Amino acid sequence: MPSQSAVVITGANGEIGHALIERLTEHSRDAVIAMDLRDLDASMARRCAQVVVGDVTDAATFERVGEQFDVRAVYHLAAMLSTSSEKQPERAQSVNVDGTLRALTFAMSRSARRGERVSFLFPSSIAAYGVPSLDEKRRAGAVDESQFNTPTTMYGVNKLYGEHLGRYYARHYRQLAQEPNPPGIDFRSIRFPGIISAFTVPSGGTSDYLPEMLHAAAQSKDYACFVRADTRIPFMAMPDAVDALLGLAAADASKLSSVVYNVTAFNPSPEEFSRFVLRAFPKASVSYAPHAKRQGIVDTWPEQLDDSLARKDWSWSPKYSLERMIEEYLLPNVRKRYA
Ligand code: AKB
Numbered sequence: 001m002p003s004q005s006a007v008v009i010t011g012a013n014g015e016i017g018h019a020l021i022e023r024l025t026e027h028s029r030d031a032v033i034a035m036d037l038r039d040l041d042a043s044m045a046r047r048c049a050q051v052v053v054g055d056v057t058d059a060a061t062f063e064r065v066g067e068q069f070d071v072r073a074v075y076h077l078a079a080m081l082s083t084s085s086e087k088q089p090e091r092a093q094s095v096n097v098d099g100t101l102r103a104l105t106f107a108m109s110r111s112a113r114r115g116e117r118v119s120f121l122f123p124s125s126i127a128a129y130g131v132p133s134l135d136e137k138r139r140a141g142a143v144d145e146s147q148f149n150t151p152t153t154m155y156g157v158n159k160l161y162g163e164h165l166g167r168y169y170a171r172h173y174r175q176l177a178q179e180p181n182p183p184g185i186d187f188r189s190i191r192f193p194g195i196i197s198a199f200t201v202p203s204g205g206t207s208d209y210l211p212e213m214l215h216a217a218a219q220s221k222d223y224a225c226f227v228r229a230d231t232r233i234p235f236m237a238m239p240d241a242v243d244a245l246l247g248l249a250a251a252d253a254s255k256l257s258s259v260v261y262n263v264t265a266f267n268p269s270p271e272e273f274s275r276f277v278l279r280a281f282p283k284a285s286v287s288y289a290p291h292a293k294r295q296g297i298v299d300t301w302p303e304q305l306d307d308s309l310a311r312k313d314w315s316w317s318p319k320y321s322l323e324r325m326i327e328e329y330l331l332p333n334v335r336k337r338y339a
Contacts (some may be wrong), residue, residue, distance in 0.1 A: 006031040006049065006069035010056050010103055011078030013038050015200045016123065019242045020075060021047055030072060033065055037078075056099035062106035071110040073119035073249060076103040082127050082297060084204035085155035096158030097165075104169045104185065112182035120170070121249050122189035124163050124260065126207075126233060127156035130300045143302040145191065145260050145309065152300050153206075163189050167259045188248050191262045193234035193305060195241045196325070198333030206297045210235060210273050217277045217284035218334040224289040229271040231295070232303040236265035237320040237329055244316060251314035261310040265318035265325075267303060276326045 007024060011017050012034035021044055024032050031049035034040055035056065045051050049069070054061030056078045065071065078099055085092030100122070107118040130150040131137040140147070151157050166187035174181055194207030201215045202208045209225050216223035236244075244263045274286040310316035320329060 004031050004049070004069050005029065005072050006033055007073040007075060008033045008035060008065060008071055008106075009075045009077060010035045010099070011076070012036045012044070012048075012051075013040060014077055014079075015195065015197050015202055015238065016241060016245070017077050018044060018200065019197065019238050020077070020245065023242050023246065031069060033069060033071075035061065035065075035078070056102055057094050059102055059105070062102060065106070070114055071107070071118060072114075073121065074103055074107045075121045075245065075249075076100060077123060078103075079123075079158075080155065081202075081205035082125075082153045082155040083206050083208075083294065085158070086153060086293075086297075089154040092154045092158060096155065097161055100158075100162045100165060104165065104187075107185045108169065108173070108182055111184050115183060117183045117186045119249055120166060120185040120187045121245055122162055122166050122187065123245070124159045124189045124191045125156065126191060126193050126301045126305065127151055127153055128160040128163070128191055129302050130156060131302055132300075134299050137299065137303055140302060142304040142306040143262075144306040145258065145262055148302065153297055159191075163260050170259065186253060187259050188251075188256070189260050190244055190248055190310075191260060191305065192241060192244075193236055193264050193267075195238055196235055196330065197238035198330045199238075199337065206294050207233060207235070207301075209270055210268070213270065213274060213286060214277055214330060214334060217281040217286070218338045220281060220283040222285045222287065224287050225270045225274075226289065226291040227270060227295050227298050228290050229274075229288050230269050231298055232267050232269050233298055233301045234264040234267045234303070234305050236263065236318055237325040239329065240265055240318040240320050243319065244310075247316055248310075248314055255313050257313055258309060261313070261316070262305040262307040263310050263316055263318070264305040264307050265320060266322040268322055273322075276322075280326075280331050
């Protein structure tokens with residue numbers, strides 16, 4: 001019988017993965033099993049009970065998770081982000097959809113073994129939205145989970161489908177089967193806005209311009225922003241993103257009225273964000289060289305998210321306003337990092 005309570009984190013080497021490993025290994029008794037295509041840094045690997053290096057599209061990768069672990073939860077973070085996915089849509093389908101299917105199948109099999117449901121946390125994205133025009137984007141303001149579910153990117157299509165797949169596995173799996181199903185999974189997902197970390201520079205995303213600007217400025221470099229100065233989409237600080245995942249994971253199932261929740265914190269334009277950044281790092285500079293196609297993608301993402309459902313159902317609330325994130329989280333940590 002498996003004995004050690006554990007959580008599996010796929011895509012453990014990504015930005016959210018590192019932050020989540022740190023948080024879980026400091027504040028939870030669950031063993032952490034990290035899974036990624038690439039090996040983890042020694043400092044991260046040291047925190048984990050097992051590191052599985054492998055592709056999430058391959059069932060064999062999941063089969064290597066130790067039998068001794070009672071897998072209580074899966075945080076399925078592995079994904080190709082929006083810009084990378086547009087370069088290789090077929091590979092994106094494989095990683096973002098087939099990989100999710102593998103992770104769900106793994107969670108189902110572990111639920112049968114433990115005789116209880118396995119929690120499945122899925123980060124979805126603002127990319128699940130596709131607002132048809134800039135005019136409509138401005139008119140729409142804060143968008144709720146049910147609006148504009150017509151993404152224009154492969155990544156957005158994959159994320160939206162991942163939400164549906166999770167709902168199916170949690171609520172309707174093999175609904176015509178005669179024999180009883182395993183206890184199954186408790187699927188919960190969050191549509192994240194752009195996320196800003198003081199410790200990692202993202203790559204492959206289309207919301208990367210604010211974190212790229214910050215990290216360039218902290219090294220006194222010039223930054224040519226790939227979207228217009230007045231572009232507006234929602235963002236949040238990495239510690240709040242991790243809090244959101246853990247908060248939703250811990251929420252009482254009877255209070256949850258949905259499997260998909262928006263979360264958000266603030267929505268500065270690059271120009272507004274650059275004022276804070278350049279005040280802190282006056283030797284840096286920011287210019288604008290919009291990339292028409294990437295701009296086109298960001299223009300289909302809402303300018304703000306309505307996260308009232310998350311606030312109501314599981315008391316979600318971000319700790320960091322824009323000003324607080326800059327003063328208390330970003331500046332002290334990026335100064336240390338590039339000192
Ligand atoms: C991306 O830009 O692809 C991601 C996202 C918005 O989910 N950061």
